[in-house]
Amino acid sequence: MSAKIGFIGLGAMGLPMAKNLVKANYDVIGLNRSKGKEQLFIDAGGKGGYTLSEIVQECDILMTCLPFPHDVEEVILGDEGIVKHGRNGQYLIDFSTVSPTLNQKVYEKANEKGMKFLDAPISGGNFGAEEGTLSIMVGGDKEVFESMLPYFQILGENIYHVGKCGSGSIVKLVNNLMVGFHTQAVAEALNLGEKMGVDSDVLFDILHSSYAQSRVFDRHYENFISKNEYEPGFAMKLLHKDLKIAGELADEKNIPLPIGKQVTAMMKEAVDSGHGDDDMSALYLYLKK
Structure with a gap:
């Protein structure tokens, strides 16, 4: 499966992860609050300069890696967020560390739009993110996990489907x-x-x-x-x-x-x-x- 990917959150973990997807020859659009990090992603071969709604419209798979729960709420569930502009058949993967309750809330709202959601928090630090050796703990529907496994395998070495939505968190x-x-x-x-x-x-x-x-x-x-x-x-x-x-x-x-x-x-x-x-x-x- 080859698809256009939107990666939101190019911090210490997100930037090297997004770069690894580019190195694997995927078409990736990056977005970050700090435009300096976004420029680093563009310099590494990624695409930038898009708004969040434009990325959602352009991409088949949306990945988020955000620092705090309120960032996840705003970017995914906010009035101008991913779910608001999402469409049936899109995949949404959140690598952030938040509560399983918030994961379940995102899962339900995404399902209403026909979007397929996985919570996929990561461990291994920025070194693991750079080397593509992360541990990835995934919660959500098994068939959705299996569809996204090729992308997880670019980002990590130890990849687990833990169970239902929220269990990865x-x-x-x-x-x-x-x-x-x-x-x-x-x-x-x-x-x-x-x-x-x-x-x-x-x-x-x-x-x-x-x-x-x-x-x-x-x-x-x-x-x-x-x-x-x-x-x-x-x-x-x-x-x-x-x-x-x-x-x-x-x-x-x-x-x-x-x-x-x-x-x-x-x-x-x-x-x-x-x-x-x-x-x-x-x-x-x-x-x-």
Whole structure:
């Protein structure tokens, strides 16, 4: 199946994903709030300069990768959004991390227009987005998932149909809850070791080869903390948003998250102190203060 694709949201994840679709010789129109990112996409061989309604009219498949739930509401369900201008037979894939309740709302509104919707949150960071090695957790109708599988295979290596609409988001929220735990553990452990006089590189080497090792630890230390550079691969404010949604989901079902609530509160403090636009690994900096 070959089709024209509209990709809305060319941020740290969306831009490399859209570029990979272009590299695979698909006709892709990109749209982003920041026109600098849109120009980078055009420079990479994509198309730009379209309004949202024009993209919806032009394209067979619409993909969104947006930072916050209110962005998803506006772009997909707003008065000038995708569903408003959509048509029967179009496919809509949302890679954003939002609540399963919002996914279900989009699914129902899209169905009313005859559009086919999948929630498909992603994991693997900007490095995975660039390399096309993302994990993609998909919720929605199985036959729709199978139709879109060739596109998912360009963007990721570990692709799962989880179940009904919203189930992809549930798995992603569980994933990011654990990422939050690991991020807190890395920050606390490094700070403790360093303040007790152990060289951080030595500490990392030992923990990396011990049971304390994790992919999050490797990522945070090797790519950010050891370099003292915190340009976001995944911004702390976005991780805090995901932890907050996971907490709300647990509260709805009366499921206790004792550690999760503490990590969410700590992350909020770090965001409020000015680290929201830093990479999530900068929790280490906040605790160090």
